[in-house]
Amino acid sequence: MGELSGDEAKALAGSLRRLMQLTANLVEQDGEAAPLLARLRDHLGCELAQVLSVATRFEVWEHVNLQRGVDAYLAEHTPDAEWFGVGGHHRGHEDIMGMLLAARHSVGVGLGAADYATAAVGPEDSVEVVQLGLVPTTAPDGTPVLVGIRGSNDFGPPACRLEVLAADRAAARAVGGEIERSMREHDVFRRQVLAFGVSEHRGNELLTFLPRPALGADDVVLPDGVLDRIEEHVVGIAEHAERLLAAGQHLKRGLLLHGPPGTGKTHTVRYLMSRLTDCTVILLTGQAMRLIGQAAALARRLQPSMVVVEDVDLVAMDRGFAAGPTNPLLFTLLDAMDGVGADADVTFVLTTNRADELERALADRPGRVDLAVEVPRPDADGRRRLVELYGRGVDLRADLGPVVEATEGVTASFIKELLRRAVLGAVRADGAGGVPVVGDELADVARAMADERASLTGILLGGSKSTATGPGLGGPGPAQPGLAPPVIAVRATKEY
Ligand SMILES: Nc1ncnc2c1ncn2[C@@H]1O[C@H](COP(=O)(O)OP(=O)(O)O)[C@@H](O)[C@H]1O
Numbered sequence: 001m002g003e004l005s006g007d008e009a010k011a012l013a014g015s016l017r018r019l020m021q022l023t024a025n026l027v028e029q030d031g032e033a034a035p036l037l038a039r040l041r042d043h044l045g046c047e048l049a050q051v052l053s054v055a056t057r058f059e060v061w062e063h064v065n066l067q068r069g070v071d072a073y074l075a076e077h078t079p080d081a082e083w084f085g086v087g088g089h090h091r092g093h094e095d096i097m098g099m100l101l102a103a104r105h106s107v108g109v110g111l112g113a114a115d116y117a118t119a120a121v122g123p124e125d126s127v128e129v130v131q132l133g134l135v136p137t138t139a140p141d142g143t144p145v146l147v148g149i150r151g152s153n154d155f156g157p158p159a160c161r162l163e164v165l166a167a168d169r170a171a172a173r174a175v176g177g178e179i180e181r182s183m184r185e186h187d188v189f190r191r192q193v194l195a196f197g198v199s200e201h202r203g204n205e206l207l208t209f210l211p212r213p214a215l216g217a218d219d220v221v222l223p224d225g226v227l228d229r230i231e232e233h234v235v236g237i238a239e240h241a242e243r244l245l246a247a248g249q250h251l252k253r254g255l256l257l258h259g260p261p262g263t264g265k266t267h268t269v270r271y272l273m274s275r276l277t278d279c280t281v282i283l284l285t286g287q288a289m290r291l292i293g294q295a296a297a298l299a300r301r302l303q304p305s306m307v308v309v310e311d312v313d314l315v316a317m318d319r320g321f322a323a324g325p326t327n328p329l330l331f332t333l334l335d336a337m338d339g340v341g342a343d344a345d346v347t348f349v350l351t352t353n354r355a356d357e358l359e360r361a362l363a364d365r366p367g368r369v370d371l372a373v374e375v376p377r378p379d380a381d382g383r384r385r386l387v388e389l390y391g392r393g394v395d396l397r398a399d400l401g402p403v404v405e406a407t408e409g410v411t412a413s414f415i416k417e418l419l420r421r422a423v424l425g426a427v428r429a430d431g432a433g434g435v436p437v438v439g440d441e442l443a444d445v446a447r448a449m450a451d452e453r454a455s456l457t458g459i460l461l462g463g464s465k466s467t468a469t470g471p472g473l474g475g476p477g478p479a480q481p482g483l484a485p486p487v488i489a490v491r492a493t494k495e496y
């Protein structure tokens with residue numbers, strides 16, 4: 001067969017195009033897509049071929065904000081607008097425009113009801129969000145547009161999309177811009193306590209809402225002046241933010257709390273969270289550290305805010321998620337801290353059991369952490385106060401001297417557990433009635449628990465006596481890092 005001449009090729013191409021168009025029109029007229037396409041045409045006033053789509057991608061967890069932004073836009077421009085969906089085999093398409101284009105030619109795609117999903121807006125509350133749907137509305141200048149939401153799905157990348165369809169690009173852009181602006185205005189994350197987690201399920205579970213703790217200064221037992229110093233740094237700067245900024249001072253701050261496990265680092269963070277009720281808190285534990293970049297971006301957006309990175313020593317040791325051996329996750333964290341502007345009212349709080357491991361990295365990159373505070377094991381006075389604190393509701397008329405002595409070297413969490421066991425013992429002995437009278441028994445229980453210190457229970461409770469040669473997590477010697485993560489994971493789930 002001879003080659004096609006240029007003219008012949010053109011003619012053939014033209015015929016093929018016509019043939020395809022004819023076939024497509026037939027499908028359009030007779031197929032299930034007809035009502036869907038008619039709906040589009042009627043509202044936008046043009047054929048699908050002339051429709052432009054302005055799409056914006058957001059992180060999965062922004063789905064709920066996207067819905068809020070669209071809802072606010074609709075309330076202002078077309079309060080009675082009704083959502084509709086694209087039914088059928090659309091899943092292969094990440095974008096709504098692609099689905100519509102495919103609808104012209106495929107069987108089984110047509111007008112349907114919008115799909116809905118639920119998304120959390122607080123620790124207890126959730127709302128419905130459009131998972132896949134379109135709604136007719138108008139641009140601020142009156143141009144008809146269609147607004148579409150596509151939530152993340154198993155087939156596409158973990159992201160959600162806003163698509164604005166119109167015959168006119170400027171109109172579609174204007175609507176997209178307005179929606180984004182109102183997303184920020186109605187941001188559901190503001191003033192919330194948020195935890196990034198690594199979920200097997202995708203979607204909003206990556207970012208969960210936690211209830212804000214309610215701790216008073218009396219609930220935190222630390223050596224004199226320690227809590228004040230921490231509070232002055234974190235809360236004091238927040239309280240005078242405007243004047244500091246006006247005087248050209250930076251607001252961003254980095255706090256490192258270090259000390260053995262169970263001495264109250266997390267407890268202190270919870271206290272700070274209780275104090276700063278206006279502050280958005282973003283918690284990162286364990287493997288969620290991978291999301292530090294996104295967390296820092298959220299913190300910047302939602303300031304005043306606090307980013308809490310727990311157990312950074314584990315991060316420092318874990319090179320598994322690093323971009324390379326020279327760029328461990330710890331440096332990513334320090335870079336993220338650096339990336340937030342100095343004028344941002346953002347506090348980074350890092351906690352660690354092993355400050356020695358971090359020392360070099362932090363020294364190599366000065367300025368990220370501007371206050372490091374040791375959270376030590378309680379001294380005798382601290383232990384007495386802890387017994388009183390956790391002995392609330394317990395008769396403590398007895399002399400506390402013996403128990404204070406018997407608990408030398410233990411951590412605060414150990415004393416808390418001691419009280420629980422003592423009360424449990426008293427309740428058991430006492431049967432059903434009355435306030436359990438402990439006191440003298442406390443020292444006995446403490447001694448019994450001390451014998452357990454070398455056991456796993458003792459180690460996990462922070463009962464290790466020696467700070468230099470502790471057998472496990474208690475000392476800076478070779479720890480058992482494998483033991484720590486499960487404890488963290490348990491804590492990170494529903495409460496902080
Ligand atoms: N300094 C403290 N004052 C009062 N309670 C404390 C203190 N330290 C620990 N606790 C109690 O022990 C529990 C565990 O302590 P945590 O703050 O998680 O230790 P860390 O984070 O230092 O390992 C806390 O939830 C709290 O109930």
Ligand SMILES: [Mg+2]
Binds near residue numbers: 265266267310
């Ligand atoms: Mg902790």
